[in-house]
Ligand SMILES: NC(=O)C1=CN([C@@H]2O[C@H](COP(=O)(O)OP(=O)(O)OC[C@H]3O[C@@H](n4cnc5c(N)ncnc54)[C@H](OP(=O)(O)O)[C@@H]3O)[C@@H](O)[C@H]2O)[C@H](O)CC1
């Protein structure tokens with residue numbers, strides 16, 4: 391939920407419930423989590439001038455009622471309304487943020503979704519010092535100093551944990567927010583939210599049925615060109631991702647790889663075009679190791695002209711570049727683009743959050759876009775958005791993108807479309823990475839992808 395969507399959801403609740411009661415519920419939820427992490431240690435609660443501060447005063451009162459040693463430091467007088475009322479119900483002293491003494495447990499209630507500009511240097515430094523000095527720091531709704539709708543850095547410290555109130559905001563999963571929030575918890579405070587943008591979740595995938603055979607489960611064609619290893623990784627990933635039949639179309643039919651990986655010799659683009667005329671094909675993946683020579687471009691054109699679901703990855707995206715919209719205009723079959731940040735920047739400028747920019751490329755190309763990163767954003771032509779944050783940092787190694795492209799081709803081959811296919815592939819990929827543990831090579835990632843698939847059927 392964006393800040394505006396959150397405010398609208400809160401306004402809807404205020405039509406039947408006092409804002410005070412909602413704030414009491416929010417502050418009580420913060421106090422429950424803060425008490426868990428305080429484990430009896432003294433608590434410092436910092437309160438800002440708005441409703442985030444209002445939540446903080448409620449939290450301080452509940453913690454003190456629970457027997458904890460609580461002190462409160464404020465930045466500015468609370469604005470009129472619920473926040474001022476909660477400030478008056480806090481019976482203990484309130485010192486200025488500038489006089490606050492560090493304590494083992496810190497509750498950050500300076501700013502939440504009302505952050506409209508970067509934190510001034512003074513408060514930014516004070517808050518950072520208090521966080522550093524604390525054993526544990528918990529932010530209310532958001533770490534103070536993040537731009538809610540994009541996760542851009544407005545000076546937030548890196549806290550131990552963040553308690554998101556009612557719903558995740560983009561700042562919990564994007565950009566600077568990804569590492570400043572620490573462990574993200576979610577509190578249900580009975581504010582109904584209808585989020586059409588969601589965190590990527592584990593897919594429920596149907597296992598093969600009694601009537602299934604290698605074609606009904608989907609035949610994937612992976613196109614091999616300049617760097618055979620990359621295409622082979624994608625092909626093997628398609629096999630692990632549940633495809634019934636995978637063929638590697640390339641110049642060298644003898645190349646390595648599993649015996650079950652069928653190889654079809656193609657030389658020129660015409661050979662690929664002929665191969666892709668088969669209606670037994672369920673999906674095509676091109677791009678891993680494609681290269682950027684003239685031959686690569688000719689093969690790409692043949693793939694773009696085919697009537698099958700098509701995954702465009704790696705070099706295919708670089709070849710498309712800013713002309714992607716023109717190249718893809720005539721395609722009618724489902725198409726996915728899987729750019730990492732660099733490939734994305736070569737295809738599309740754009741303002742706003744990673745979500746906004748990804749939706750921009752969707753609009754321009756009519757394709758589903760899987761915009762990779764530590765925060766992976768998937769956006770579809772129907773406006774659906776899925777975000778997967780916090781995948782293993784060990785994925786930052788050569789070939790893992792080839793594996794993701796293959797996993798996606800397999801989901802497309804089994805009949806998944808648009809965002810659902812990309813969400814399943816991204817979830818399998820991240821799960822395989824966490825199963826693979828530290829310092830894995832992309833080859834090992836493929837081996838764990840089958841185990842990840844096993845958790846979805
Ligand atoms: N709406 C509700 O009843 C509930 C909301 N919840 C909590 O409230 C916050 C959102 O509260 P809000 O008052 O909208 O905004 P903040 O508390 O985040 O910010 C307060 C004001 O601070 C000013 N501001 C913004 N940026 C800065 C800055 N860099 N330096 C100084 N001051 C800043 C801004 O006012 P201006 O007039 O100065 O622009 C903000 O209005 C939400 O996150 C929840 O924690 C409860 O969860 C439920 C009840």
Ligand SMILES: [K+]
Nearest residue numbers: 498501530532
């Ligand atoms: K906060």
